[in-house]
Amino acid sequence: MLFDLLNAVRYLVPLRFQDLNYLSALLLIPVPILLAHVIPYLRDPYNQRSIRGPFLARFSDIWLGWVASQGHRSDVVHQLHNKYGTFVRLAPNHVSIADPDALQIVYAHGNGSLKSNFYDAFVSIHRGLFNTRDRADHARKRKIVSHVFSQKNVLEFEPSIRLYVGQFMNQWDRLFDEALKNQSGIEGEGGWFGKGGRLWLDCLPWYNYLAFDIIGDLAFGSPFGMILNAKDSAPVAISQKDVMNSYGSQNECAYVDIPAVQILNDRGEFSASMGALPPAWRPWVRLLPWYRKGGIAVKNLAGLAIAAVAKRFTTPTDRVDLLSKLQEGRDDEGNPMGREELTAEALTQLIAGSDTTSNSSCAITYYLAANPPVQHKLQKELDDALGSEDEYVSTYEQVKRLPYLEAVINEALRVHSTSSMGLPRIAPEGGLTIQDIHFPQGTVLSVPSYTIHRDTKVWGEDADVFRPERWFERDNATLQKAFNPFSYGPRACVGRNLASMELLIIISSILRRYQFVLADPGKVFDTREGFLRKPVECRVGIKRRE
Numbered sequence: 001m002l003f004d005l006l007n008a009v010r011y012l013v014p015l016r017f018q019d020l021n022y023l024s025a026l027l028l029i030p031v032p033i034l035l036a037h038v039i040p041y042l043r044d045p046y047n048q049r050s051i052r053g054p055f056l057a058r059f060s061d062i063w064l065g066w067v068a069s070q071g072h073r074s075d076v077v078h079q080l081h082n083k084y085g086t087f088v089r090l091a092p093n094h095v096s097i098a099d100p101d102a103l104q105i106v107y108a109h110g111n112g113s114l115k116s117n118f119y120d121a122f123v124s125i126h127r128g129l130f131n132t133r134d135r136a137d138h139a140r141k142r143k144i145v146s147h148v149f150s151q152k153n154v155l156e157f158e159p160s161i162r163l164y165v166g167q168f169m170n171q172w173d174r175l176f177d178e179a180l181k182n183q184s185g186i187e188g189e190g191g192w193f194g195k196g197g198r199l200w201l202d203c204l205p206w207y208n209y210l211a212f213d214i215i216g217d218l219a220f221g222s223p224f225g226m227i228l229n230a231k232d233s234a235p236v237a238i239s240q241k242d243v244m245n246s247y248g249s250q251n252e253c254a255y256v257d258i259p260a261v262q263i264l265n266d267r268g269e270f271s272a273s274m275g276a277l278p279p280a281w282r283p284w285v286r287l288l289p290w291y292r293k294g295g296i297a298v299k300n301l302a303g304l305a306i307a308a309v310a311k312r313f314t315t316p317t318d319r320v321d322l323l324s325k326l327q328e329g330r331d332d333e334g335n336p337m338g339r340e341e342l343t344a345e346a347l348t349q350l351i352a353g354s355d356t357t358s359n360s361s362c363a364i365t366y367y368l369a370a371n372p373p374v375q376h377k378l379q380k381e382l383d384d385a386l387g388s389e390d391e392y393v394s395t396y397e398q399v400k401r402l403p404y405l406e407a408v409i410n411e412a413l414r415v416h417s418t419s420s421m422g423l424p425r426i427a428p429e430g431g432l433t434i435q436d437i438h439f440p441q442g443t444v445l446s447v448p449s450y451t452i453h454r455d456t457k458v459w460g461e462d463a464d465v466f467r468p469e470r471w472f473e474r475d476n477a478t479l480q481k482a483f484n485p486f487s488y489g490p491r492a493c494v495g496r497n498l499a500s501m502e503l504l505i506i507i508s509s510i511l512r513r514y515q516f517v518l519a520d521p522g523k524v525f526d527t528r529e530g531f532l533r534k535p536v537e538c539r540v541g542i543k544r545r546e
């Protein structure tokens with residue numbers, strides 16, 4: 001058939017013999033590729049043929065890799081669950097399960113499932129806690145790191161958090177005063193302007209500056225200075241090898257400033273898309289222009305951690321920060337972490353603890369600005385609780401038990417879902433059974449938080465709507481079982497205590513001082529998803545409360 005075709009081409013277009021050879025070779029290339037995808041589908045080693053999903057996803061991981069690169073993976077997977085039901089096949093060996101009960105089965109302690117090779121695409125320098133897949137290695141690291149994030153230790157970080165929230169509010173106070181003086185509505189440097197008695201700005205970059213300065217200080221002993229400079233900028237080591245070799249002799253290394261928030265976004269999108277592809281393809285896909293840019297982002301981010309750790313070690317300090325606590329940590333054999341492992345771990349904290357918090361803070365602000373009655377109710381709770389106390393920045397003690405504040409934060413974490421996508425795990429020996437379907441050992445399974453957070457059986461018919469009151473109306477145990485912002489089990493967020501404290505202090509302080517409206521209430525809250533689901537922008541009008 002193929003040769004008939006070639007002969008026909010030759011008849012129509014006079015070709016030389018060697019041209020014909022090239023053409024046959026070209027036409028033959030797709031054959032092994034096709035076979036490599038069709039044969040596994042026909043063999044069906046993971047017993048998944050009965051599970052429905054997009055046609056291309058039955059044969060190849062390309063479909064998921066492509067969807068991930070488009071920035072709306074969780075929305076697409078959610079629509080597929082609406083179409084096909086609880087189980088959706090996302091790749092030849094990957095099933096997404098939209099059932100809150102599956103969270104316990106796939107992610108719980110002791111079930112034996114491990115992170116899939118998706119996480120290899122996130123490795124740089126050295127494996128950190130987040131991307132370590134081996135159980136024993138992970139348990140060793142987790143023992144050291146979880147101690148660092150115990151509630152008792154996290155309370156020691158409160159003064160730093162309050163310091164940067166104070167700097168942040170000083171900046172907004174300054175901009176507000178300037179905006180009141182100039183109500184022309186003409187955008188100045190920094191993209192803000194004054195009009196109608198308000199300051200108008202995109203609050204997302206500001207939350208990024210805040211989160212980066214907090215985590216920069218906690219992880220590396222000094223902030224990046226983004227809030228004070230009102231700029232996305234952090235020093236990165238140009239030659240990482242030199243920096244590692246110099247072992248802290250900062251003078252021998254060259255540093256340049258990079259836009260760290262932007263780099264983190266690029267890296268998240270690159271790794272989340274690359275991770276969806278088979279490992280054998282990854283070195284080749286890296287050569288494509290979009291992926292090459294992501295690869296540079298991974299390198300730059302590593303350089304940022306290397307520079308910050310090198311700086312920290314050349315400037316001895318008796319400050320208590322994450323790095324000093326990681327240095328003190330010991331595994332079961334009494335061994336500390338080596339320098340490279342420490343650097344990778346500090347990088348992990350920087351990545352895991354920065355844009356998670358900033359994007360969540362931004363989403364909470366958006367939903368409050370979009371829902372004035374909720375905002376007023378929250379401000380009343382804050383005024384009643386803190387009215388007579390004139391702290392500029394709230395203390396954790398003041399706000400840790402305010403029920404409406406907690407409901408507002410939880411509701412925004414549910415609706416927005418900063419961690420949205422199903423986190424892929426490999427079924428252990430003996431497989432896993434969910435709703436009577438058995439998934440053999442080796443099957444990749446994931447439970448998408450975005451869809452679980454919209455399950456109408458759990459959250460009610462208005463599950464799509466931001467309504468904190470639902471947290472007081474429905475059975476709390478059922479809600480908590482399906483509320484998955486920090487994931488479950490041995491790989492759940494190790495920084496949850498810190499994240500919760502940060503969000504409580506940030507949101508209570510800012511909402512007590514300012515009142516928000518949306519710049520364009522009719523506009524959809526646009527997001528872009530890499531590993532995290534991030535707002536693209538959040539333009540608000542701000543008024544200082546009397």
Ligand code: HEM
Pocket residue numbers: 129130131142215348349350352353354356357360418419423485486487490491492493494495496498499
């Ligand atoms: C609102 C803020 C946050 C959210 C929504 C969040 C969410 C999550 C989620 C869903 C995971 C599981 C990821 C996976 O299994 O692939 C995770 C893991 C992790 N998080 Fe967070 N996180 C937040 C803040 C933080 C902070 C502030 C830190 C530390 C400074 C942190 C450190 C980590 C680390 C190290 C892991 C990996 C844990 C492991 O694999 O053992 N996170 N986080």
